[in-house]
Amino acid sequence: MEEKCLNIESKVVHGHSMFDPLTGAITTPIYQSATFRHPGLYETTGYDYSRLQNPTREELEKTIASLENGKHGFAFSSGMAAITTLIKLFNPGEHIILSDDLYGGTYRICEEIYKRYGLEFEYVDTSSIDNLKAAIKSNTKGAFIETPTNPMMKVTDIREASKICKESGVLLIIDNTFLTPYFQRPLELGADVVVHSATKYLGGHNDTLCGLAVVNNDELAEEIKLIHKSEGAVVSPFDCYLIIRGIKTLAVRLERHEENAKLVAEFLKNHESVDKIYYTGDTDNPYYDVMKKQSSGFGAMISFTVKKVETVEKVLKSVKLITFAESLGGVESLITYPVVQTHGAIPEEIRNAIGVTDKLLRLSVGIENVNDIISDLNQALI
The missing domain is CATH 3.90.1150.10 (Aspartate Aminotransferase, domain 1)
Structure with a gap:
């Protein structure tokens, strides 16, 4: 059965591949290898070095992309590693709008680390679409929105936020940690990027750290891929296995x-x-x-x-x-x-x-x- 025909209750159980194509294993194997053999000069199996890509991580990335109905998934060593990568999509002097009520770690990394690199952050109650619209300036390039927010549970209308952001060329990032793609799929509602702390509901057992991001745009995916492989904040094969296992019962x-x-x-x-x-x-x-x-x-x-x-x-x-x-x-x-x-x-x-x-x-x-x-x-x- 084609993956696109499956309901999400089936998708979470079987993941992207449903089984390991090499061995037929129902459970995705843990490819605990840092490096991979080349068949010859200028030849590759598709895997060279686990910082660049690993088969276990690839299955997780394709699974989250499938669940969010997106094209490109990325798995990071933590939710904050994923958010850090997304912040790096912006340049000094650019203005980013964030939910005024959001996880303290996101606030800390913006104010105490990335502000020194010339990024401008503004915290807005985006549950009011008028507030979001009023906050957009000539140098606004991004909007990072939690919905529901942590911890006050404010909700932003993602469709309306998307319309406003698209009119102004603003990249809309939605933190979907609280609801997961089982309850909410922001890309379908017009968001450009969806991000998760997979440590939470996706893993579901308080036993590993992981961050995930999904996009549809090919050019944007290439930018994220460059940062991802260059900085190396990738999640280990064993932790990928744990998240994949957790998703099965999501x-x-x-x-x-x-x-x-x-x-x-x-x-x-x-x-x-x-x-x-x-x-x-x-x-x-x-x-x-x-x-x-x-x-x-x-x-x-x-x-x-x-x-x-x-x-x-x-x-x-x-x-x-x-x-x-x-x-x-x-x-x-x-x-x-x-x-x-x-x-x-x-x-x-x-x-x-x-x-x-x-x-x-x-x-x-x-x-x-x-x-x-x-x-x-x-x-x-x-």
Whole structure:
């Protein structure tokens, strides 16, 4: 059966190749080799050196391209390595718009590293398309948008953002980590680049680091390929294997994640210690309709504010099933305190302005029994 005829539930299970063409192995082999033999002078098997390409990495790259309905996939040693490569597509003096609410590591690398190379960064609430349009200047060349954002779950209309960016020749990059191609495919909505921290839902088991990017444009792909192979921030064959294995269960995991998250969100929404929840699957959420229009699901990320700051420390110390830890997207439920963890690099005044206060907690809802998750939250909140 042709790959394009398959539904995504089948694509994630079988990947790009479905089996190893050399041996027939159903599981993609780990080609743990740094270098490859040449048959003769000016002859190659297609593989020369693993920094340039490796068969295991190639399968992962083709799989993510297939899942996003793109042409060219790239696998990096981490999500930040992928983002770093995309930043390098721009030149000194050029202006890049970013979501005002985004992962602290992205903010840090822009402000503390790449600003010194003459790039100009501006942080905008792109959930308002008018804000995005107003922020575009004569030297604006890129827009990097998380949707939903981390951790406030703001949503940008990708189709409308694409129209505006195309009119101005702005490269639109969408961070699709929270939803994955199972729930949202930004290239189909007009984005130029989609990027993932595959460490999260795509890997799904909190056991490896990986970043992925997908594009359709051949010229853009060549630029990324040059940076990728030259800088060498490539993911190892073994980690590629782990991500490929994780992707196989993406559909069933995300369905359970979301099923649990909807019930957990409802519980938190009605808890006396909780002030407000931020979950795009809540029908009262201001971005619910946009999500319904551009995504097939809402994911399993919930942020919520508690009424008393003292509750934060109590919750983080008292949870038993849920783990107080960085990261998200694994099968285990994780709770994070953004103000000192994921968003510690962002200045306090900016954090407070976007809502990342000392009363905010972020919850990555896992696939455990939902009653156990809710029971754990309840005993920790009381």
